[in-house]
Amino acid sequence: MLRKILKLAGYFLLAAFLVVTLAFSARQSRHVACRNIEIEFNENELIKTSREEVARLISAADNKLVGKELRDINAEAIEKEIEKHQAILKAEVFKVVAKDSTSYKGILGVRVKHREPALRVMSSSGTYYLDKTGEKIPISSNYTANVLVASGYFTEDYAKNELLSFVQFLEDNPFWKAQIEQIYVENDGNVIVTPLVGDHLIEMGTLDNFQEKLRNMKAFYEQFLVHNNWDKYKMVSVKYKNQIIAKKK
Numbered sequence: 001m002l003r004k005i006l007k008l009a010g011y012f013l014l015a016a017f018l019v020v021t022l023a024f025s026a027r028q029s030r031h032v033a034c035r036n037i038e039i040e041f042n043e044n045e046l047i048k049t050s051r052e053e054v055a056r057l058i059s060a061a062d063n064k065l066v067g068k069e070l071r072d073i074n075a076e077a078i079e080k081e082i083e084k085h086q087a088i089l090k091a092e093v094f095k096v097v098a099k100d101s102t103s104y105k106g107i108l109g110v111r112v113k114h115r116e117p118a119l120r121v122m123s124s125s126g127t128y129y130l131d132k133t134g135e136k137i138p139i140s141s142n143y144t145a146n147v148l149v150a151s152g153y154f155t156e157d158y159a160k161n162e163l164l165s166f167v168q169f170l171e172d173n174p175f176w177k178a179q180i181e182q183i184y185v186e187n188d189g190n191v192i193v194t195p196l197v198g199d200h201l202i203e204m205g206t207l208d209n210f211q212e213k214l215r216n217m218k219a220f221y222e223q224f225l226v227h228n229n230w231d232k233y234k235m236v237s238v239k240y241k242n243q244i245i246a247k248k249k
Contacts, residue, residue: 047143152185205239
């Protein structure tokens with residue numbers, strides 16, 4: 001019986017010690033100042049800003065972070081400032097209190113997720129990337145992405161409303177994703193597609209009913225080009241409904 005009483009007393013003393021210790025630690029950590037800013041992002045992202053650029057954005061939100069108590073740092077304001085950058089989709093700012101052998105130090109962590117480009121535009125209206133939602137991403141010497149290129153004569157609205165859905169269809173189709181290399185839009189809106197295999201071009205006309213046109217083009221491949229005829233034609237047109245016009249070299 002005495003042993004049980006002593007054991008219970010020991011548990012109570014341990015619990016009391018932990019409560020006092022945690023309370024003391026909480027009071028100490030409450031006034032911890034930021035000593036370091038750590039920036040992280042996925043190195044495998046197709047495009048990414050430099051850490052120096054992210055640091056500049058952080059400084060634009062608050063240029064006196066180092067030395068400031070963590071509780072006084074406005075994480076939401078920093079996130080909003082970082083997300084103003086067109087290449088950045090989302091920013092997360094979090095505060096970390098680290099303890100070494102003698103004291104506490106504050107770390108401000110900044111995690112950045114970049115936009116994923118779906119198309120590179122090189123047109124009469126400018127040069128830029130578009131992500132899958134149609135958001136514009138600026139070209140930068142800090143990154144380059146291996147995505148489909150569309151060039152020629154078209155507006156930014158055309159790129160977002162016409163080209164982007166066409167490109168996403170190509171990306172979602174294994175055959176066309178492996179086959180299409182480049183897209184060119186002529187002055188009259190006629191779309192010319194350059195395939196990777198074969199020495200021909202594909203004339204789409206407008207992008208109306210492009211799914212049907214590509215279906216017809218694939219049937220042409222399977223019926224006429226499958227027997228090593230890839231280099232016999234210079235142009236294959238699917239611009240007219242239910243017609244395929246192939247021009248030989």
